Amino acid sequence: MVNMDALYEAISLVFTFQTMMWLAIGVFVGVGVGAMPGLTATTGVALMLPLTFTLPQAAALGLLVGLYKGAVYGGSISAISFATPGTSEAAATVFDGYKLMQRGKGRKALLIALYASVTADFLSDVITILVAPLLALVALQFGPSEKFWLMLLAVCLLGALSGSNFAKGMLSAAIGLFIGTIGLDPISSVARNTFDLWWLNDGVHLIPLDVGIFAMAAMLEKAMELFREKREAKALGGKVKNILKAGSEGLTFKEYLSCWKEMSIGLGVGTFVGMLPGLGSTVGAFMSYGVCKQVFPEKKLGTGVIEGVAAAEAGNNATVGPTLVPLLAFGIPGSAVAALLGAALMLQGATPGPRMFELYPAVIYSLFLILLTGNIFNLGIGRIFAFVYAKLGELPPQLLVPIVMMMAIIGAYSYDSNPYDVIIMVCCGLLGYGMRLFKVPEAPLVITFLLAPQAEENIRRGLLINQGDWFAALFNSPLAIGLAISVVVLTYISTRLRMADRMKAVAEEGDRPMRE
Amino acid sequence: MESDIGQTAGRSSWLRTNQGVGVLICIATIILLVYLVAQDWTFEVLRDGFHLGTFTLVSAVAILLCGIALVFDGQKNVVEEELAESRPIEFVYAVAMLVACYVYYQLAWKVDFLLITPLFLCAGMFILGVRPAWVAVVAGVVTTVVMFGLFHLIGLDLPSFLTPA
Numbered sequence: 001m002v003n004m005d006a007l008y009e010a011i012s013l014v015f016t017f018q019t020m021m022w023l024a025i026g027v028f029v030g031v032g033v034g035a036m037p038g039l040t041a042t043t044g045v046a047l048m049l050p051l052t053f054t055l056p057q058a059a060a061l062g063l064l065v066g067l068y069k070g071a072v073y074g075g076s077i078s079a080i081s082f083a084t085p086g087t088s089e090a091a092a093t094v095f096d097g098y099k100l101m102q103r104g105k106g107r108k109a110l111l112i113a114l115y116a117s118v119t120a121d122f123l124s125d126v127i128t129i130l131v132a133p134l135l136a137l138v139a140l141q142f143g144p145s146e147k148f149w150l151m152l153l154a155v156c157l158l159g160a161l162s163g164s165n166f167a168k169g170m171l172s173a174a175i176g177l178f179i180g181t182i183g184l185d186p187i188s189s190v191a192r193n194t195f196d197l198w199w200l201n202d203g204v205h206l207i208p209l210d211v212g213i214f215a216m217a218a219m220l221e222k223a224m225e226l227f228r229e230k231r232e233a234k235a236l237g238g239k240v241k242n243i244l245k246a247g248s249e250g251l252t253f254k255e256y257l258s259c260w261k262e263m264s265i266g267l268g269v270g271t272f273v274g275m276l277p278g279l280g281s282t283v284g285a286f287m288s289y290g291v292c293k294q295v296f297p298e299k300k301l302g303t304g305v306i307e308g309v310a311a312a313e314a315g316n317n318a319t320v321g322p323t324l325v326p327l328l329a330f331g332i333p334g335s336a337v338a339a340l341l342g343a344a345l346m347l348q349g350a351t352p353g354p355r356m357f358e359l360y361p362a363v364i365y366s367l368f369l370i371l372l373t374g375n376i377f378n379l380g381i382g383r384i385f386a387f388v389y390a391k392l393g394e395l396p397p398q399l400l401v402p403i404v405m406m407m408a409i410i411g412a413y414s415y416d417s418n419p420y421d422v423i424i425m426v427c428c429g430l431l432g433y434g435m436r437l438f439k440v441p442e443a444p445l446v447i448t449f450l451l452a453p454q455a456e457e458n459i460r461r462g463l464l465i466n467q468g469d470w471f472a473a474l475f476n477s478p479l480a481i482g483l484a485i486s487v488v489v490l491t492y493i494s495t496r497l498r499m500a501d502r503m504k505a506v507a508e509e510g511d512r513p514m515r516e
Numbered sequence: 517m518e519s520d521i522g523q524t525a526g527r528s529s530w531l532r533t534n535q536g537v538g539v540l541i542c543i544a545t546i547i548l549l550v551y552l553v554a555q556d557w558t559f560e561v562l563r564d565g566f567h568l569g570t571f572t573l574v575s576a577v578a579i580l581l582c583g584i585a586l587v588f589d590g591q592k593n594v595v596e597e598e599l600a601e602s603r604p605i606e607f608v609y610a611v612a613m614l615v616a617c618y619v620y621y622q623l624a625w626k627v628d629f630l631l632i633t634p635l636f637l638c639a640g641m642f643i644l645g646v647r648p649a650w651v652a653v654v655a656g657v658v659t660t661v662v663m664f665g666l667f668h669l670i671g672l673d674l675p676s677f678l679t680p681a
């Protein structure tokens with residue numbers, strides 16, 4: 001049932017000059033972030049998150065959602081221009097996009113990437129708007145023990161799907177849980193695990209943790225790459241001129257329509273993958289590309305056809321909206337970016353979860369309107385500036401690293417004006433760098449860090465209700481037992497069948513035409 | 517022993533395998549667990565009957581279990597590409613860069629953002645290989661001014677003689 005008052009309030013909040021301006025800035029910066037190899041959507045959102053607390057709710061959401069949408073699309077620009085995906089999400093776009101570019105059809109490739117991205121993104125947002133409230137109704141029936149097991153299930157899924165090794169995914173989650181227990185315990189407010197440092201009594205704040213793990217660590221990794229003189233992208237820089245050349249072949253409406261099957265598959269696969277915790281847009285793109293290649297062998301995906309670009313781009317952008325479904329319906333972020341958006345909502349005083357639909361309907365409607373409106377900005381900015389953004393790939397990464405590091409320091413400090421947050425950010429940067437070296441996924445750490453206090457609160461509430469009986473607290477309903485069994489089965493399957501490896505196999509299947 | 521990327525396994529290359537890193541994680545976690553068990557707060561019983569350190573201990577045990585899994589699982593001989601390529605000195609570089617960032621923060625907030633930031637950016641760009649040097653200088657100064665202006669616009673005043681405390 002639509003709350004009309006809240007909807008009118010959301011419309012009045014979203015369709016203001018200020019919100020539209022921040023949404024446009026978000027998309028503008030996001031496409032640039034995506035187009036620059038070395039920066040990802042997660043890094044961009046992590047860097048911008050500390051700045052949102054000075055903005056009104058709708059403007060803050062506009063900036064971050066716009067940035068996310070823009071960055072997922074923007075990755076395709078450098079993928080097509082230099083065969084160097086700006087973000088991992090666009091890796092599947094390289095297969096056909098770069099071949100089109102080499103044949104002088106770079107403009108056509110960039111345009112189909114834009115249109116497929118926006119089409120799939122818009123339709124998946126509509127699905128998100130329809131599905132999230134229904135799932136939230138289901139989630140409202142959950143008690144403390146069901147919520148606890150659901151969180152554990154989500155963490156296991158993240159561990160199983162977000163890396164190539166289940167143990168590494170779970171290691172990341174366990175580190176997140178450990179960091180999450182630093183500071184005051186969530187019920188009695190007694191300090192613990194502070195290593196006798198008074199400034200840790202307040203715990204580790206999310207912003208310095210995010211900025212350190214995602215932005216600072218990524219820049220350290222990039223700096224080390226530069227020290228090793230890995231600069232493959234630079235040699236390909238001259239190709240961009242081909243796109244800017246006058247008279248370069250564009251895209252007709254008929255050609256756009258001819259890709260409807262690939263875009264539909266991308267929409268379906270991306271929406272499904274986006275809703276599952278741990279998979280994300282990279283898997284969405286590769287799975288969509290792989291499925292289209294299997295279903296339409298006559299189209300010869302991988303030989304430089306627009307259908308290949310459409311399949312990959314629809315697959316990755318269709319995950320953008322649905323990745324918010326677990327966050328909004330259950331309060332459990334399914335990806336690193338969803339965790340960051342959840343953090344932004346918390347900074348604005350609205351805790352994500354099923355109760356949000358009752359308590360803050362205007363915020364939910366604002367988010368939905370921003371999701372939809374963001375596509376229009378993505379279309380406009382992408383259409384006007386895509387060819388200019390292509391030049392960003394030529395920017396030497398040596399310029400980028402110190403600038404992002406400076407922004408990370410400003411972001412970590414300015415959110416709370418706390419000098420110790422800079423120390424925490426620096427330490428998290430080192431931790432994140434170590435995790436990147438050892439290929440430990442970062443998303444389970446941040447998500448478990450966010451969930452740790454909630455999980456503890458739920459289990460302790462369950463214990464209080466059941467007068468200290470652990471068995472009754474953990475298994476007080478058939479649903480709780482079912483979820484507990486799912487956790488055990490998933491852990492067993494993950495260790496025996498290596499689910500992430502199977503996902504990787506799909507990616508390698510898509511990679512074959514490139515190598516050929 | 518031979519790793520999965522085909523390196524001859526000496527002592528240093530074994531340390532780069534999942535098994536080697538797993539062993540290091542186990543050692544570090546055992547030290548952490550000993551520290552945690554020795555703390556008074558770990559077993560402090562709260563009003564709801566819950567031990568204060570339960571979740572902390574659970575997380576440390578989970579880290580240890582993951583470390584053990586890395587030592588014994590089917591991918592124990594795998595060496596991750598990034599780890600195989602990196603040299604030990606790079607870790608020192610990474611720590612040095614983080615220390616430089618912290619020193620930059622202290623100076624920028626205690627001296628003047630507009631004065632220290634261009635120096636930090638120019639030095640960083642130059643060390644990372646931006647040539648000729650004037651490009652680093654121009655990029656550093658322009659970025660500082662743009663950032664200062666942008667942050668001022670969104671209501672975050674960075675410490676400078678231009679913005680009274």
